[in-house]
Amino acid sequence: MSFIPLWPASISSYSHQVDLLVVCFTVLIVALSAPVFILIIVFAVKYRRGRSANRKHPVNRNVAVEVSWSVIPFLALLGFYVWSTELFAGLHRPPVDALEIDVVAKQWMWKFQHPEGQAEIDELHVPTGQPVKLTMASQDVIHSLFIPALRIKQDVVPGRYTSVWFIADMPGTYRIACSQYCGTNHSEMTGSFVAMSPSDYTKWLGQSSNDPSLVAEGAALFRGRGCSGCHGPASTVHAPSLVGLYGNPVPLQSGEVVIADDEYLRDSILLPQSQIAAGYPAIMPTFKNTLSEEDVLKIVAYLKSLKPGEATQ
Ligand SMILES: [Cu+2]
Structure with a gap:
């Protein structure tokens, strides 16, 4: 019988940081909530019915103490907010050489x-x-x-x-x-x-290198599905050239300027009417029903490989 380990293997510096965050947060939450529960029990015993205890409570206000028990936990939790947000945001900033x-x-x-x-x-x-x-x-x-x-x-x-x-x-x-x-x-x-x-x-x-590279498969799809008919160098149709497009700004008909990232390339293939490049007619058909997500990823890999000055197909 195998059990799910309580603390699974941790194999990256990121996973160590997440573990540290979880441990520290657990310590903080225990430190904040344990006194409440301990005092509930202590007082329940001390002041239970029939027990002789001093039940007079003279007014004894200490503003500094009252403010501190609100402000200190607030700042501590805010610190955890910044820490965890920083960790989370880092997940979405990949290094360029990844x-x-x-x-x-x-x-x-x-x-x-x-x-x-x-x-x-x-x-x-x-x-x-x-x-x-x-x-x-x-x-x-x-x-x-x-x-x-x-x-x-x-x-x-x-x-x-x-x-x-x-x-x-x-x-x-x-x-x-x-x-x-x-x-x-x-x-x-x-x-x-x-x-x-x-x-x-x-x-x-x-x-396991029998398969052609992603870029080669994308290039084959680009030709096979007719993309090159309009976007290729020999095309007579007025369609934007896609060489050197990736990662660069694209002015749109709406006046907006967007960066040609993976998402933009994907949307341009599947939802071509959503973002029309400025100066071009909106004539591109959608490939939504003819290309799978896998095909689109391959074409995107091919488009990313098209750098100006290099021979294209
Ligand atoms: Cu699933």
């Missing part, structure tokens, strides 16, 4: 796609000591990727990308779970998180 892995959640499995093309189901292999950023999409309902050993959990929501990042420090095999009820087999939507030394990871990549 290894990018795409995640598609669907009833009831996790699909992970490495940039070199390796795809895995319900298993995620990552190198230790290196930042890894997960860009996640859902094919159906809301799921939530939970990796207890890293103390991270992020909802995966249909219709948009969410992301999370981490650095795993200790090699080993840990659990992955879906922590958002997503239908009948929700409880079976689990998997293994395998952290490997960088050399083992390179070896692992080499073993």
